[in-house]
Each structure stands twice: as structure tokens, then as C-alpha cells.
Amino acid sequence: MTTQVQTLGATRTNERLGAVVLAAFFGLGLVFMAGFAPAQALHNAAHDFRHTQNFPCH
Numbered sequence: 059m060t061t062q063v064q065t066l067g068a069t070r071t072n073e074r075l076g077a078v079v080l081a082a083f084f085g086l087g088l089v090f091m092a093g094f095a096p097a098q099a100l101h102n103a104a105h106d107f108r109h110t111q112n113f114p115c116h
């Protein structure tokens with residue numbers, strides 16, 4: 059019983075950590091990849107996103 063609870067807790071923590079890492083990876087990837095994308099619309103979208111996140115821009 060106790061082992062089962064600890065296992066569930068550890069699994070939940072690992073899933074949360076994985077979600078945070080995944081979100082950070084996609085977030086940074088979106089900002090940098092969209093920032094260098096040739097498409098003007100994509101660039102503007104990334105630009106707006108940077109401003110909403112107070113990302114140093116210009």
C-alpha cells in the first residue's frame with residue numbers, strides 16, 4: 059500500500075517534470091525557429107509573442 063502510493067507520487071512528479079521540460083523545449087524552439095523564419099507573418103507572430111513575454115527584442 060505504502061509502496062504503491064510512493065510509486066504513484068514518483069510517477070506523477072516525473073510526468074510533471076517531463077511536461078515542463080517539453081513545454082520549455084517547444085516554447086524556446088518556437089521563439090527561436092519562428093524568429094528566424096523567412097515568412098513575415100510567422101516572424102510577426104513570434105515578435106508579438108516575444109513582447110508579451112517581455113523578451114528583450116529592440
Ligand SMILES: [Zn+2]
Nearest residue numbers: 105109115116
Ligand atoms: Zn519587438
